[in-house]
Amino acid sequence: MRDESSLFVAEGNKLVLELLESDFQIKHIVALPCWLSGKQFPIGIELIETDLPGMKKISSLTTPTEVLAVVEMPKLNLDFSDISQQLALVLDDIRDPGNLGTIIRLADWFGIENIICSIETVDVFNPKVVQATMGAILRVKLHYMDLAAFIEDISKQNKIPVYGTYMDGTSIYKEKLTQPALLVMGNEGKGISPELKKYISKTISIPTYAKSSGSESLNVAVATGIVLSEFKRQEPNSAIRQPNDN
Amino acid sequence: MRDESSLFVAEGNKLVLELLESDFQIKHIVALPCWLSGKQFPIGIELIETDLPGMKKISSLTTPTEVLAVVEMPKLNLDFSDISQQLALVLDDIRDPGNLGTIIRLADWFGIENIICSIETVDVFNPKVVQATMGAILRVKLHYMDLAAFIEDISKQNKIPVYGTYMDGTSIYKEKLTQPALLVMGNEGKGISPELKKYISKTISIPTYAKSSGSESLNVAVATGIVLSEFKRQEPNSAIRQPNDN
Numbered sequence: 259m260r261d262e263s264s265l266f267v268a269e270g271n272k273l274v275l276e277l278l279e280s281d282f283q284i285k286h287i288v289a290l291p292c293w294l295s296g297k298q299f300p301i302g303i304e305l306i307e308t309d310l311p312g313m314k315k316i317s318s319l320t321t322p323t324e325v326l327a328v329v330e331m332p333k334l335n336l337d338f339s340d341i342s343q344q345l346a347l348v349l350d351d352i353r354d355p356g357n358l359g360t361i362i363r364l365a366d367w368f369g370i371e372n373i374i375c376s377i378e379t380v381d382v383f384n385p386k387v388v389q390a391t392m393g394a395i396l397r398v399k400l401h402y403m404d405l406a407a408f409i410e411d412i413s414k415q416n417k418i419p420v421y422g423t424y425m426d427g428t429s430i431y432k433e434k435l436t437q438p439a440l441l442v443m444g445n446e447g448k449g450i451s452p453e454l455k456k457y458i459s460k461t462i463s464i465p466t467y468a469k470s471s472g473s474e475s476l477n478v479a480v481a482t483g484i485v486l487s488e489f490k491r492q493e494p495n496s497a498i499r500q501p502n503d504n
Numbered sequence: 505m506r507d508e509s510s511l512f513v514a515e516g517n518k519l520v521l522e523l524l525e526s527d528f529q530i531k532h533i534v535a536l537p538c539w540l541s542g543k544q545f546p547i548g549i550e551l552i553e554t555d556l557p558g559m560k561k562i563s564s565l566t567t568p569t570e571v572l573a574v575v576e577m578p579k580l581n582l583d584f585s586d587i588s589q590q591l592a593l594v595l596d597d598i599r600d601p602g603n604l605g606t607i608i609r610l611a612d613w614f615g616i617e618n619i620i621c622s623i624e625t626v627d628v629f630n631p632k633v634v635q636a637t638m639g640a641i642l643r644v645k646l647h648y649m650d651l652a653a654f655i656e657d658i659s660k661q662n663k664i665p666v667y668g669t670y671m672d673g674t675s676i677y678k679e680k681l682t683q684p685a686l687l688v689m690g691n692e693g694k695g696i697s698p699e700l701k702k703y704i705s706k707t708i709s710i711p712t713y714a715k716s717s718g719s720e721s722l723n724v725a726v727a728t729g730i731v732l733s734e735f736k737r738q739e740p741n742s743a744i745r746q747p748n749d750n
Contacts, residue, residue: 356602360723360726363722363723364722364723364726366714367710367712367713367714367722368712368713368714369712369713369714369715371715392721397714397715397716431737464613464733465736466613466614466615467613467614467615467736468612468613468614468615468643469615469617469643470643475638476609476610476613476729477606477609477610477725479723479725479726480606480610480725480726480729481729483722483726483727483729483730484729484730484733487710487730487733487734488733488737490677490711490713491677491734
């Protein structure tokens with residue numbers, strides 16, 4: 259269980275401005291004077307002014323930005339009846355922060371609200387993950403738990419298909435991808451763990467057109483993007499929103 | 505123009521073994537004694553034995569591997585009549601080595617033989633790119649040149665569609681994606697440069713299903729994967745090879 263009073267760090271102008279507009283509770287903002295000046299802040303946020311060397315000292319980025327915020331981790335409730343009516347992502351030991359961040363950004367793009375992560379998956383509040391999500395962390399909910407127990411629990415509520423991406427599954431272009439469903443993506447090197455295999459009801463794969471057998475796999479974030487896109491393309495009456503429709 | 509006698513470094517057991525099987529000219533192999541022992545090498549490769557601290561000193565990786573090879577950069581010819589009969593990727597200033605490496609791996613997966621890069625695109629022989637390609641660098645040809653001149657030249661040979669991925673193009677799920685074609689992907693922050701815009705004959709986009717307007721873009725490598733996958737899905741009589749068909 260995550261400590262309820264835990265904090266995480268979010269860096270950069272865009273992300274901090276988005277946090278200020280969100281329901282997240284910001285505890286401290288550390289920033290250069292030029293960033294703070296002229297802005298109004300809600301009561302309860304401690305503002306700390308510093309200079310560039312100061313930012314450099316506390317930043318986790320190679321090029322520190324003008325502002326960072328220290329934020330309370332949200333308390334999330336996993337609503338099983340919600341999940342059993344949606345397409346949800348299940349991540350089995352994604353270890354690379356960049357990959358997790360990119361997957362969260364993808365989930366946000368494709369309207370996925372919940373990601374269920376194995377305990378061994380890299381922490382969503384790892385600073386590198388927070389940066390890689392480009393703000394999507396504010397909109398997608400991540401839940402860390404034992405995946406086998408989770409899939410068993412959800413099956414009791416509603417028997418939804420559990421798709422697993424393998425090297426030798428049915429082509430995603432041929433398989434009818436139905437929702438609600440769980441889509442399981444495996445670890446970068448090892449794929450989906452053997453313990454989870456028995457819960458997978460449909461094994462799918464991205465066809466390769468490679469001319470030699472050397473290309474063994476796709477990056478897991480890229481593979482997630484391709485499969486999610488195909489799920490959405492096949493969605494009946496999908497309410498496609500063009501990015502500029504706002 | 506790249507210097508014809510230039511060399512690049514490739515690290516790791518799998519990559520060096522693949523290089524030894526390829527047409528690439530290896531000049532030196534630097535390795536731990538345990539890696540060298542029992543192996544046969546072609547004449548002309550200088551073998552240099554070292555220890556772990558030695559590997560650490562010359563490696564560009566945080567965790568050095570047991571072997572690295574110093575390899576001649578290949579001399580590539582861009583065959584315009586080839587390109588005008590295929591789907592080729594055009595990269596307009598991709599700057600992140602990880603992104604370029606992932607795109608090369610994707611190209612290999614989807615049977616794309618040629619990638620045309622703007623001069624400002626990160627060097628394919630940057631060690632981080634070489635590592636991120638996971639060997640795909642041996643199979644996909646990258647050509648660096650002025651993109652506007654390239655597209656003008658190829659248009660003289662054969663008028664093929666030039667697809668450009670934008671935020672407000674036609675949905676890739678609705679657009680008929682035909683081949684041969686050029687697929688232009690833009691820079692991470694700025695997208696496709698204004699100078700190239702006039703050469704784009706079809707603007708396409710990946711639809712978003714996001715519930716808020718905060719999600720502004722997808723990672724360029726992920727976007728490339730989604731668009732290439734959709735090109736391949738729409739391909740008539742496509743010779744789909746399952747990854748395990750070898």
